[in-house]
Amino acid sequence: CISQDIDHILETQSALAVDLGGTNLRVAIISMKGKIVKKYTQANPKTYEARIELILKMCSEAMVDAVRCNCRVLGVGISTGGRVNPQEGVVLHSTKLIQEWSSVDLRSPISDTLHLPVWVENDGNCAALAEKKFGHGKGVENFVTVITGTGIGGGIVQHNELIHGSTFCAAELGHIMVSLEGPECSCGSRGCIESYASGLALQKEAKRLHDEDLLLVEGMSLKKEEPVSAIDLINAARLGNPKADSILRTAGTALGVGIVNILHTVNPSLVILSGVLASFYESPVQQIISQRALSSAQGIRVVASDLEDPALLGAASMVLDYTTRRIY
Amino acid sequence: CISQDIDHILETQSALAVDLGGTNLRVAIISMKGKIVKKYTQANPKTYEARIELILKMCSEAMVDAVRCNCRVLGVGISTGGRVNPQEGVVLHSTKLIQEWSSVDLRSPISDTLHLPVWVENDGNCAALAEKKFGHGKGVENFVTVITGTGIGGGIVQHNELIHGSTFCAAELGHIMVSLEGPECSCGSRGCIESYASGLALQKEAKRLHDEDLLLVEGMSLKKEEPVSAIDLINAARLGNPKADSILRTAGTALGVGIVNILHTVNPSLVILSGVLASFYESPVQQIISQRALSSAQGIRVVASDLEDPALLGAASMVLDYTTRRIY
Ligand SMILES: [Ca+2]
Ligand SMILES: [Ca+2]
């Protein structure tokens, strides 16, 4: 029967999604319904050449697996740190979290090798697209996503569309400043929320405390083989370490004030937090909003994302939305 | 000849514009080409009743003068401090810069008395509309206006339209915070750019210096009958007063950092400064952008408005644009 055939075609339609972060390079096969069929993770290489080579290798392997899994790959969606021109598929500029990653045409080499259409978008914007298609942003006209991972990124949806701005530099939310001085940031400025509240900023503080023998408290141990992390800082604070607690309070305040600045600029109805630290920041951010936002902005909802992999899902959503928009 | 008649009709079309600020209540007759035909200024009354009464009185007088000046008034445009629902013509909420000014239906009483259509919009948004129709914003798709007057307001144009946000609280740019602590603000928070860089903030600092006999330097005098103002602080700094200079540097940095936050959120191609302090802030803001904005946001132009009365002109532009859109 014809309708079954169409259902079957729709079910097998899928995307290759690539996520280029400060730490990892990930590739996934993602189905039309947002199911991650298969996922591959490697450390993100430090040079341009090694990185492109690894992307192509991982994608080619994934294509072989896709055939085995009966997935028809319609295209490749790439989420990357840095500022992106999505019309051209070019990474314009990246901070030093990803090295050798400026003026990089990502579309041409990948499209040439895999013979598939390629979409490229900033990771924060991908996270917003993911929420819009699969998460809390479904049907919400104005919302903002803030991702607290290694760095801090974000995406802004206004009137159901991403805001890109005049030079594709909109929603660089990690570099909203909440201090005239403040800690140094990877961007060259100071006092950015990324320099207070990102995974890297917290890890730096955890390491500093640990080096001074001030991190561990009773009931806490560290695995020798793993580096000290933001999570250790959170654990220490929960177990009563006042220094860890004070660092995290400042981080939460900084992130909260940065988000209030977003509310007073674009006034969304919803803020979605994602990234490894999302659930930790949910309550401090709500608290800062109630203390410092204008009364008219108080009605905002703040939620933690329940998507497993927003960047990958958002990268996939570009492929799934654009290709099917053309076909049907 | 018919075409001359139409030209004549077009030339005589005009608007009543009302501007409700922290200090003054102003009414003007404004022609289609943005000429201020006649302007009336009074102190803005402190109570709701007196304010509405004075608006109606000033508008009625202006209507009589309009007939004398051969101006056909098409409607009333109102610019006001506070957050506004322009669809309903209602002031939702105002900080204490304008007292008794929350949940105020401005459209009904004015429309009922003058028998004219009435538009109401936030003063910062009006300034942006004025730039769009008559000033530097003509033909610019994405720009932001920041007004440094008694308080600080602003308006954001994205894709040629004002951003209002989900609760008409977008572009509350005066309450972007650039410090986790910082000076107290009229909104109840701290560290807002309004609390550092507004006319009122600078006046407070000027008064403090003057009370401690630290304001006046050689070559400078104050008129006894006039209160100390932000302009006196600027004069003192220019004449070598290091304390005045330091206060103004902090104010410029705070405003600049606040504007960089706007660039990293909506990434406009142009920032227009208006209000009495615009020309003073132009160069410090440019300097802070060059020091602290991401490289991709460095290309932004910062200009001082050359409109005499952005709030009034923007208020008029709503009338002139909407009514003529309907008629022709
Ligand atoms: Ca972004
Ligand atoms: Ca405004």
Ligand SMILES: [Zn+2]
């Ligand atoms: Zn930064």
Ligand SMILES: [Zn+2]
């Ligand atoms: Zn404030």
